[in-house]
Amino acid sequence: xxxxxxxxxxxxxxxxxxxxxxxxxxxxxxxxxxxxxxxxxxxxxxxxxxx
Amino acid sequence: xxxxxxxxxxxxxxxxxxxxxxxxxxxxxxxxxxxxxxxxxxxxxxxxxxxxxxxxxxxxxxxxxxxxxxxxxxxxxxxxxxxxxxxxxxxxxxxxxxxxxxxxxxxxxxxxxxxxxxxxxxxxxxxxxxxxxxxxxxxxxxxxxxxxxxxxxxxxxxxxxxxxxxxxxxxxxxxxxxxxxxxxx
Numbered sequence: 193x194x195x196x197x198x199x200x201x202x203x204x205x206x207x208x209x210x211x212x213x214x215x216x217x218x219x220x221x222x223x224x225x226x227x228x229x230x231x232x233x234x235x236x237x238x239x240x241x242x243x
Numbered sequence: 244x245x246x247x248x249x250x251x252x253x254x255x256x257x258x259x260x261x262x263x264x265x266x267x268x269x270x271x272x273x274x275x276x277x278x279x280x281x282x283x284x285x286x287x288x289x290x291x292x293x294x295x296x297x298x299x300x301x302x303x304x305x306x307x308x309x310x311x312x313x314x315x316x317x318x319x320x321x322x323x324x325x326x327x328x329x330x331x332x333x334x335x336x337x338x339x340x341x342x343x344x345x346x347x348x349x350x351x352x353x354x355x356x357x358x359x360x361x362x363x364x365x366x367x368x369x370x371x372x373x374x375x376x377x378x379x380x381x382x383x384x385x386x387x388x389x390x391x392x393x394x395x396x397x398x399x400x401x402x403x404x405x406x407x408x409x410x411x412x413x414x415x416x417x418x419x420x421x422x423x424x425x426x427x428x
Binding site: 193194195197198199201202206208209211213216217220223224227228230231233 | 280281283284286287288290291294297298301302307311314315318321322325390393394397398400401402404405407408410411412413
């Protein structure tokens, strides 16, 4: 799940290399949305660190 | 600003992003400092921001590509600011090792802010957008190297995150690679 943004960005870079700018932008938007969702999930993480 | 200078600055910016992502890997692999969930999301923020610079190298500079970088850097800055605020109260500890007195998430916020400022400065000159043809047909060594390394680091983060977190969400304080059945680092 956490690797999904990287996967989408990597697919977007592949599409850009193949001259598919629209597809690249689509992958980037999808990656950013997933990134924001994951941030929402983890932004209230309880700290579990040694003090 | 001449378009060649814009191209050079975009390549240097992408190399800077490559360097940051590579340093994160060095910290993970050499110093055995596994990234927390918010740290991984900051890496993704750098990848999202560098995406716009990569588009500038492949398709030529466009305002929308700088917008991609600014939006990606803004999301990354929000994530790094959140983690900084988690630790800002004295006595609440910190995550990871400090470098030159600041932790990685604080450095990440500074880097994201510099990316936004840098893009705003580059957007000030319209002459770079006059060039009609894409640059990829004449990419020289520096932009091509920056792009290829960026792709390699993005793919590397896919596998690294899979190894640390498996298919689900990451533990709050990872101490082992979940996909290796809990192999301690």
